[in-house]
Amino acid sequence: MNAAGFNPSERHPDLEMLDGYWSDGNQARLPINGVPECFIDLDPSHGTLTLSVPADGPEPDLARFRSIELATYTDGGDVWWEIRIQVDDSLHEAYSLLTRIADLVQLENQAVAVATYQALEAYRLLLASRGGMSDEQQTGLYGELLVLEHLLRTLSPELIVPAWMGPAKEEHDVALPDVHYEVKSTKGEHRRHMISGTQQLEPLRGVPLWLVSIQLTPTTPDAGRSLIDLVAVVRGLSGHRLPRVNELLVSAGWRDRDADLYDAHLTLRSKPRAYLIDLSFPALTDARIAQVVPSASLVRDVSYRVDVTQLDFAGPPSPMDAFVEIPEEKTE
Structure with a gap:
């Protein structure tokens, strides 16, 4: 179990497999089966994990979180949101957070913003630890x-x-x-x-x-x-x-x-x-x-x-x- 107390569900590659992808140093895309379509992009060279999910409802407000940012792009007329996390030394926690958002969206039919806020609340201690130096x-x-x-x-x-x-x-x-x-x-x-x-x-x-x-x-x-x-x-x-x-x-x-x-x-x-x-x-x-x-x-x-x-x-x-x-x- 990771430091935040969560493991990705069985729907996702396990943490050992994640470590293997990350140590390769190459970009990789991990599709997440379910509706709506979601996937996670690994970018070890830039130290980021990104969850892509179709835009739905109000946009999540991530401005107050230093390690997480939201981007919007259009693909074939569809609007997508990218929730990107700067990993630092918390690869497992970042991955678990993004898979948790995807699970809430796909399995519990929650709006992206609601799913994001709920997952962030569970990980607030992790996020708080990423503030600046005292x-x-x-x-x-x-x-x-x-x-x-x-x-x-x-x-x-x-x-x-x-x-x-x-x-x-x-x-x-x-x-x-x-x-x-x-x-x-x-x-x-x-x-x-x-x-x-x-x-x-x-x-x-x-x-x-x-x-x-x-x-x-x-x-x-x-x-x-x-x-x-x-x-x-x-x-x-x-x-x-x-x-x-x-x-x-x-x-x-x-x-x-x-x-x-x-x-x-x-x-x-x-x-x-x-x-x-x-x-x-x-x-x-x-x-x-x-x-x-x-x-x-x-x-x-x-x-x-x-x-x-x-x-x-x-x-x-x-x-x-x-x-x-x-x-x-x-x-x-």
Whole structure:
């Protein structure tokens, strides 16, 4: 059974057969026996499934759904509607939704609009999950792209792009051979950052780890840049590593078709700061928790906020030292 809780009826090719058609990479048409005539077109190269059904009654209003669109065409004097879904990672759910509409039209004699709304209601959780990134996700990606842009302007894409680990959910956001960076961004007035897990601020394999704190604030288009702008810049700096950057952007939640959602412009509220994760940094790690918590191995899903506003910051290795604020040298 698919994630939405539905399987296509026995009138349709099963999901295993669907996967076979899709993996072939070629366009295919799957007729649906019944009255009125209906069929589903598979277009793997464009990532779409399309249900074609004769127009009947009022036109379904799909404007509020981001992943579904309606098109009209005429064939031999007959008017047809195309209900097209952008599949992304939900091939089975999209297929099941379209076959459900066809079943309601052919087997229960429902008007296309009624059948569509009824099927969409059953799949509303699926459709809701295809919205844009949350504000927190956007802020986090914005900060990582700022760091990536800086590094790509000073070092080669061959070194930097493979080092970008944030979207891949690895322990640290940027893992260079001799230094790691965990990038944290906030729109707040204080440098308060959410830390997820006990590994996020744990140096690995003896490689120094720095937390890069970025404060952002909304601004006007002439005074800042949008997430759209940053994505374009990083793509332009990525050279032949662009395909990998595009994969990582998708993993981070970016979809080009949703770009209009990310036109808000931001700028730095203050100069970024960097903090070396050493014994004096207030990080919750497995080793520290084990020292004070009985049966610490049973503790799961640790998350906490750390406020580094008043902590001493420092200068990380080049070229990141040019990205952050460097503290003034203390005089005796």
